[in-house]
Amino acid sequence: MIKSGARKSWQEMIQFPLGNRYQKPRSTGVTMIIDKGLGLGETRDLLNLAGDYIDFVKLGFGTSALYFNEVLEEKINLVTSHGIDIYPGGTFLEVAILQDKLREYLAMARDFGFTAIEISDGTIELSPPTRAAAIAMAADIGFKVLTEVGKKDPNDAFEIKEIVQLVKQDILSGASYVIVEGRESGKSVGLYDQDGNLRMSDLEELVHSLDNTEQLIWEAPMKEQQQELIIRFGPNVSIGNVNPHEVLALEALRVGLRADTLKTVLQRQK
Numbered sequence: 275m276i277k278s279g280a281r282k283s284w285q286e287m288i289q290f291p292l293g294n295r296y297q298k299p300r301s302t303g304v305t306m307i308i309d310k311g312l313g314l315g316e317t318r319d320l321l322n323l324a325g326d327y328i329d330f331v332k333l334g335f336g337t338s339a340l341y342f343n344e345v346l347e348e349k350i351n352l353v354t355s356h357g358i359d360i361y362p363g364g365t366f367l368e369v370a371i372l373q374d375k376l377r378e379y380l381a382m383a384r385d386f387g388f389t390a391i392e393i394s395d396g397t398i399e400l401s402p403p404t405r406a407a408a409i410a411m412a413a414d415i416g417f418k419v420l421t422e423v424g425k426k427d428p429n430d431a432f433e434i435k436e437i438v439q440l441v442k443q444d445i446l447s448g449a450s451y452v453i454v455e456g457r458e459s460g461k462s463v464g465l466y467d468q469d470g471n472l473r474m475s476d477l478e479e480l481v482h483s484l485d486n487t488e489q490l491i492w493e494a495p496m497k498e499q500q501q502e503l504i505i506r507f508g509p510n511v512s513i514g515n516v517n518p519h520e521v522l523a524l525e526a527l528r529v530g531l532r533a534d535t536l537k538t539v540l541q542r543q544k
């Protein structure tokens with residue numbers, strides 16, 4: 275991060291309206307971005323500008339397989355040098371599992387320098403023992419393990435009680451975080467309807483069935499979804515599938531430096 279020497283920072287002058295935002299390194303209130311193919315220069319720019327506000331970079335889908343090895347390695351090194359975890363998209367792991375190559379996939383990911391792994395069954399079927407074994411295997415290798423609950427196809431959508439069961443089981447199996455599926459679109463998937471509206475009754479049912487939600491990362495690519503989650507849970511809610519160009523905009527939303535959340539702060543003060 276480039277910092278100017280003598281000048282005071284805004285933070286020394288202005289209190290953020292939504293206070294108590296955790297700084298990095300943090301385990302709650304994380305921001306995960308979906309990277310669909312940023313070049314090295316773009317990545318460097320993004321990290322210089324907004325690295326303090328990013329905790330995880332997901333290289334979407336199987337895009338990792340499409341990089342030149344040297345570029346992938348350099349990108350991973352760049353990201354990790356900013357204290358940010360990086361992992362390949364869950365679909366890539368699902369392809370490896372389909373081809374019975376989980377162990378090789380994990381070894382190669384480790385070799386490239388990825389620091390985290392996502393274990394998902396958004397498209398494939400994973401039995402509970404296979405899922406638990408995959409989590410344990412990845413954790414044993416030293417990865418930070420994120421799992422994901424939810425199906426990509428709306429026709430296969432889980433009921434809330436199934437999501438609850440999976441979240442509890444994954445955490446028991448050793449997952450650091452469980453991602454609630456929202457896809458890149460945020461529409462017609464998981465807790466979102468076809469217009470991207472968050473089904474609050476489903477969200478509340480899920481929240482009330484869990485002891486806490488601190489290990490959940492909500493995929494919420496749309497601003498309105500991020501806003502609802504921040505208003506519901508506060509600035510330290512963990513949000514994923516954030517567009518790399520919107521990291522600062524999300525952080526402003528988190529701390530009340532944007533009308534959409536500032537308005538709520540003002541209303542609560544009345």
Ligand SMILES: O=C(O)[C@H](CS(=O)(=O)O)OP(=O)(O)O
Binds near residue numbers: 332
């Ligand atoms: O990167 C992936 O494989 C997908 C992409 S999307 O969220 O379905 O658009 O995400 P993942 O959360 O890893 O399944």
